[in-house]
Amino acid sequence: MSDPTPDLTRTTAADLAAALAAGETTSVALTQAHLDRIAAVDGSVDAGVHAFLHVDTEGALAAAVASDERRAAGAPLHALDGVPVAVKDVLATTGLPTTCGSKILEGWIPPYDATVVRRLKDAGLPILGKTNMDEFAMGSSTEHSAYGPTRNPWDLERIPGGSGGGSAAAVAAFEAPLALGTDTGGSIRQPGAVTGTVGVKPTYGGVSRYGLVAMANSLDQVGPVTRTVLDAALLHELIGGHDPLDSTSVDQPVPGLVEAARQGATGDLSGLRVGVITELQGEGYQAGVLARFHESLELLTAAGAEVVEVSCPSFVHALATYYLVMPCEASSNLAKFDAMRYGLRVLPEGVDAPSAEQVMRATRDAGFGDEVKRRIILGTYALSSGYYDAYYGTAQRVRTLISRDFEAAFGRVDVLVSPTAPTTAFKLGEKLDDPLAMYLNDLATIPANLAGVPGISLPSGLADEDGLPAGFQVLAPAMADDRLYRVGAALEAALHDRWGGPLLDKVPALEGVAR
């Protein structure tokens, strides 16, 4: 076995792929290096980052061995063959537990792979393990995981964002160079913002949802979680494209994302029109977040872009619209957890020969956490007869207005921008029992989900008041995901110049935290 060196875990996926291609390292060496890093810093529910719910040492190393053998045999390889990846625990993986952060799926091992997981395996990426998340992806802090929260590598007393806090923290803590997340209202982008990582929500239908345990079908998307824009493009190109197993999958070629990232990295944005969304700034946004946002706008201007302000008046209603549409879809999606065919089965206490319905009710009470129950009850209410039009019907009509705002805005500009999240990472426990305060974290990310357009979050720097990362969001029209990568890579290059390197160079050393 090769000697694991710490450098391998701090290298970007693109550079790891190049090192593998040049024969400078092996997949076994870099997979082992990441497994060692996980062992050193991930810890458990009690201490450490706790990004992983399940680490697959044996499976990852076996895949790494197979990758090295393929390479030695001179077989044609995918660019990322041999580069390890972490997968959010909401994506089905054969042979590995898939819990969705819920007790109701504790120990469940799916009989099939999600299409995105199948593509990772076919391309030869060793899967390091499954990452922590808010239960069924419902939350913005990972505190709603039934297995305990993930901690932010920048400050272990703070939230890593959610629902995909595990994937973002794993990448920020150098436990994985790449990860998959899912984004229903911001669950890739908001964790990206508060951990200083890059996260992309692709165009709705651009990446297969087959094998993604649905929260809200019309909003969910799988996407990349990485440390650089180029790495996100590499992973996005691998998982994207039509899938006959997902009837909402778009049957169109994915635009050249890696090419767009490489072109953007040259730093030339001349001719690009950037719209700053009036409604997604100001009140409710932390001063340090706004300061970094405005600096990034100046860098875009310096790169040749034309920056103008664009109003999207319906966006002020996006949060309320989302918190009607999403619970309605979630309450019907989660009806399948009925204790009959898979998952937890709990018998009610003190009942002789309980009926299926009594078992169902006892199981769903024991197996679901508070936030899941809140959303199921809310959805059940909003869909019930007499209220359907007033709530679900109204929300669907406002959703149309939000899509129209995007259409009008994209008639004037090529991309829209805003801060990704209104604040930096807050303390664990601070908003746990105040659902409305928690929901506000998704203020700026939700409009993209409602309209199905793609968005990226990349780090814009550290807020002055607390020294924690802030995120910059770029939104593009549907199927124009390449624009996210062009703008993102250009801004990233300008910011790296300013900082003298990546923002994550400043993340505290974590050795010893896993005790």
Add this chain to the structure above:
Amino acid sequence: MPEISRDEVAHLATLARIDLSDAELDHLAPQLSVILESVASISGVAGADVPPTSHPMPLTNVFREDVVVPGLTAEQALAMAPAAEEQRFAVPRILGDEQ
């Protein structure tokens, strides 16, 4: 102004097949009222002439060729079942209460 009473939450929980405890009902009912009051702010925002959007993509009738493809074996399908007998899911009794 919308308000969900404790009794209503209990009824909704029955519809959603969740046995909420008394403590959970006490805790959830006021939270749901607050959330509902907040989301109700969008009533009247869109006129009746605005068509509803249920989905971001205007897709209808996605078909595939009607060909047989391999599926799960009975063993695979039953592997994670809470209980199985004779190649079938074993479930609690489904008749007897109201029927």
